[in-house]
Amino acid sequence: MLAKPDNVFDRTAEWAALARFAGSPAASARFGVVSGRRRQGKTFLLDALARATGGFYFAATEDTELESLRRFGRALAARAGSGGEFQLHNWEDALRQLYAVVPDGLIIIDELPYLLAASPALASQLQQVLDPGGLARDTTSKLLVCGSAMAVMGGLLSGNAPLRGRASLELVVPPMDYRTAAEFWGVLDQPELAVLLHSVVGGTPAYRHEFVHSDAPADLADFGDWVIRTVLNPSVPLFREARYLLAEETGARDTPLYHGVLGAIALGHNTRGGIAGYLERPSTNISHPLTVLEDCGLVSKEPDAFRTGRSTYRIAEPLITFYSAVMRRNWSFLERGMAEQAWQAGQETFRAQVAGPHFEQLCREYALRNAVVLFGGPPSTVAAGTVADPAARSQIQVDVAVLGTEGQVLSLGEAKWKQTMGLPHLDRLHRARDLLAAKGHRTSGTRLACYSGAGFTPDLLRAAETENILLVDLPALYAQP
Template sequence: MQSTALRRFTEAIAAHAGLRPGTLRLTDWREVLTNALDVAARQAAIPLVVIDELPYLLQHSPEVPGLIQQLYDEHQRGGRGIGARLILCGSAMSVMHELLSGTKPLRGRAVIDLRLSAFDYRTSRRFWDIEDPFTALRVHAVLGGAPGYQPIASRPSPGEDFDRWLTHTLLDPGRAVYSCTETECLLREDPRITQHTLYYDILTAIAQGASTPSKVGSALGRQRNAVTHPLDVLESTGYVQREQDILRPRHPVITLTDPVIRFNQLITLPQVAAVEQGFAEQAWQAAAPTFNSKILGPHFEDLARAWTRQHAHAVLPSGLPGPIGTTEVADPAARTKHEVDVIALALGERPQAPRARIALIGEAKATAARRGTGDLHRLEHIRGLLADQGYHTADTTLALYSLHGFHPDLLQFAARRSDLLLVDLPALYGRGPSGG
């Protein structure tokens, strides 16, 4: 493998230098890197060398970062060294991040450390060119914002319903975007993930509701410490996340973040036999309740928090909010706890700080029913509970996020109140919310 990579890199250098194939012979990575940088420096007005998918190269040539460090340091001392700009790329995010950490050779030598994230939900809608916001929401809920899926999945055509599009893409074993196959490919992007079955089982356990390391271990019949490292790897790759309570120190909740993996573990795997026998439409109909409750609902809550982070400052009386997340609020009189889907602290406040100023309390609902004054009264009650617990709520805005709109009486309330925001799906995608 190493000799193949050396040969291919050498041929690329020769081609760039205008040499005939086979005329350049380089025997090690120091020679290859030195020649690549020298040729680029002589051949281009802006000398640039790009090494893509570096993590795969490091599997059999771990010395490459050290050699790059040597060349960089030689150049800094006035020697030959690096004469061109060097860009290192890779899809294994955890490996790329570690390149610049701790005592690694490239620590302190990179000018830019850039992570290319997936498109946000609004950019994704424009990229896919989807007119209907509800269709855009559902496509984003199953594929996320990675632009590479658009060419292989194709967007739902005008007039084509989402259900038909989905059964002909994510639930079609003959398509490259078939979620079962795609999940396996995603796990292989990180070379540290060698026990694919273990990681696959961990993802399944999380999808089925295991939200702490102990619960994940129990679901797999393993001790907690046996899944700690795999969970850390999955978190560093961005496939799982740990959500902290904004107000109170408690165990973080582990959830899946990659929509394709979440769809596969919750929808495709339980229906895989029917799907691979050609009954995708029937399988999708059977899975619809799970999709609505465990995928679409949580995804809508995620977008509500995203809207609050990115766009709420334009309408909040206090302007830009601080940390945003979720929380649970104790209700001693009722002997219960209220889950809060969206909570934003005031700018400058720290999570879990006592008596913090709270900028916004919100509830997000993706159910078919429109939201009404009962939802508003619940938020008012929660605001009162937080005030009783010492938090500053005098300037707190209440926000209701609804997938299917609001009852007329609630809209009338919002028109008269400066502390109430109503955010429906069109508002999430760019039309301003209703409020006083």
């Protein structure tokens, strides 16, 4: 197994998968696909892998087919040590020359979607190369292709795609989880700051150094100033990143509509009807942008844990949530360089619509990661859910519902970001459990849970001891697993 380079932070599982692929003793050619949203460190990982193995690495750019072939020819000639460039007339020529130059090593083609955009037939040509009778049959080369365009990469191996069934590795490089991100930013010992920071930049590693000049908030008191001097500062790359992400991932032409959809979700209008109502448009008008945003991984559709057919939408990239809820609504300040005024105007929205819902999502992630230990079994679903209360003519919102693999309700939880939780919150969970039991759900072993960013009342602490109630505060949320 190749040792992970010291300059690669975390990514232990991803590196292990890549190292196994690159070091496979198989006496035949292999093919793998690496994908993930932009800025997650895929190129950094693959470049490190190429250096560690002496592999051939080619990074595609947004060029015409002719210019891409010229660049590829120069890279191959440099690999062969011949200087100059190989004259490549098409990608069939290029692939033939590639396997002649690298018959038994690692080959990495990064940002494959750029090549596919200019040369749509390339996927089929790769299939022919990898077929039993293809060019690669007499080689032991390992070909890795990588890309950030999630819709393109997701379709590469699906359905009737030419390369379906050819890959022996399909690796998605995700954002870092919230605890790893806190360690990466150096705030693991400051959990409240860690939640706030994660609600802005998430677990995207590129934002730590390249996008804010390695500026991290020193402590909780510095968080607001950090937001002002980085995220809301037009001279810092992070300022425009959310807009660039939308343009790069979706290729959207009707950008106001896409921004409107994201803005509606960021402000809590997270059902299809709610989004349409907020935008004052028919539901049919938002179907396409929602589908595109889902396909490229910027928005996720999450089913209600207890109501079949009811789903809510959530923005998967925290920076886009922050932009949509805070920056876009205060753009008149920002375009005049009035970052302090923009932050002052947006702080309440940030607390209510960004930090609060984000804390709930972190609690769901915590429950998912620790379900076996905390609730006695593996989960099939961890999601928010709605329980109807006919007697009160109301609904009880369950922020963290954990369902078991056999349909049992393992846990019901409520999460409050800046509210000290007490017995009324516990009573609401008791009521939700009783209502679910009356509807036939298996709740005999259900553990109730309260997740709080502000702590618990003495009464709730005493009740937790006698009733086996799970209480999760910020230190527990970030504790070593």
